[in-house]
Amino acid sequence: MVYRNLNHLVTFAALAEVGSFAGAARRLRLPTSTVSEHVAALEKNLGVQLVIRTTRQNRLTEAGQLLARGAARMVQEVSETLANVEAHVAQPTGILRLSLPFAFAADIVGPAVGRFAALYPGIRLEIAVSNQIEDLIAGGFDLAVRIGLLEDSSLIRRSLGTMSQDIVASPAYLSARGRPQTIAALAGHCIAGFKPEMNLSLRGPDGPVGVTLAAQVAVNDPKTLVAVIHGGGGIGVIPRFLSQESLDEGTLEIVLPEYRPAPAEMSIVHYGAAGANSRADLFATFLQAEVQRRWSGMRS
Numbered sequence: 001m002v003y004r005n006l007n008h009l010v011t012f013a014a015l016a017e018v019g020s021f022a023g024a025a026r027r028l029r030l031p032t033s034t035v036s037e038h039v040a041a042l043e044k045n046l047g048v049q050l051v052i053r054t055t056r057q058n059r060l061t062e063a064g065q066l067l068a069r070g071a072a073r074m075v076q077e078v079s080e081t082l083a084n085v086e087a088h089v090a091q092p093t094g095i096l097r098l099s100l101p102f103a104f105a106a107d108i109v110g111p112a113v114g115r116f117a118a119l120y121p122g123i124r125l126e127i128a129v130s131n132q133i134e135d136l137i138a139g140g141f142d143l144a145v146r147i148g149l150l151e152d153s154s155l156i157r158r159s160l161g162t163m164s165q166d167i168v169a170s171p172a173y174l175s176a177r178g179r180p181q182t183i184a185a186l187a188g189h190c191i192a193g194f195k196p197e198m199n200l201s202l203r204g205p206d207g208p209v210g211v212t213l214a215a216q217v218a219v220n221d222p223k224t225l226v227a228v229i230h231g232g233g234g235i236g237v238i239p240r241f242l243s244q245e246s247l248d249e250g251t252l253e254i255v256l257p258e259y260r261p262a263p264a265e266m267s268i269v270h271y272g273a274a275g276a277n278s279r280a281d282l283f284a285t286f287l288q289a290e291v292q293r294r295w296s297g298m299r300s
Helices: 006-018 021-028 032-046 062-090 101-120 171-177 184-188 222-230 240-249 277-296
Strands: 051-053 059-062 094-100 123-129 142-146 156-163 165-169 197-204 207-214 236-239 264-270
Touching: 006 021, 006 032, 006 062, 021 032, 032 062, 032 277, 059 062, 094 277, 101 123, 101 142, 101 222, 101 240, 101 277, 123 277, 142 277, 156 277, 165 171, 165 240, 184 207, 222 236, 222 240, 236 240, 264 277
Parallel strands: 094 123, 094 142
Antiparallel strands: 051 059, 142 264, 156 264, 165 236, 197 207
């Protein structure tokens, strides 16, 4: 038998402990009539008398004593469980599994991990780094960072903002091959990109422009692409957070500065309702602040 109104058992446990309906009512901050109703409902559902009521005192029957012991244990266990949950929320513990792209993990998350660990020493991070779109459920991941448009509409998304990108090349390459003056001129240059064929959406002085370029060098990792371009391997589009230092130092230069690639959307994604995993919520909030801090220091 499953008794569905556990409030009645809480009321009965209080009655058994203090010995009177009025005392139980004071402890639970309920009207005395409500305490009587709860006990009467218990007796009706169980089909047994639990309390012998007289004008002078109340005495538990044998069945009442048996129920009182069980109800007291239940109240104690529930109280301890609630206290554990509150402590977990206040200072969460456990493993948090993350799926991150290579460059984002190395340049954004990696340097910030120490600060997160200091804030939440009870959380153990397990970071899987890949440029492939990982299945969160199959991989056992709590959350992931995705760059670009989301294809899985069942994922819950939290925005990380947008990632600026630039068309760049090394001074050595531009000195040897010349600097393109138009979008059309890019077709005559060595292009390095993430795919053999690149479809670029650019914002130009006269509005949006689309261009398709064949890449002579195709690399599936942003940091390797940066190394290729640094080495004079061609012109390419790379995220600003990877090019900023090189642009400042002059080891990379922006090509066709009047044309800017469309910013890429960045998202934190997970399954399940917000708040269901306190560790994931804490890390998502921390990462949003970290990205905002990093982006605020970059030139536009």
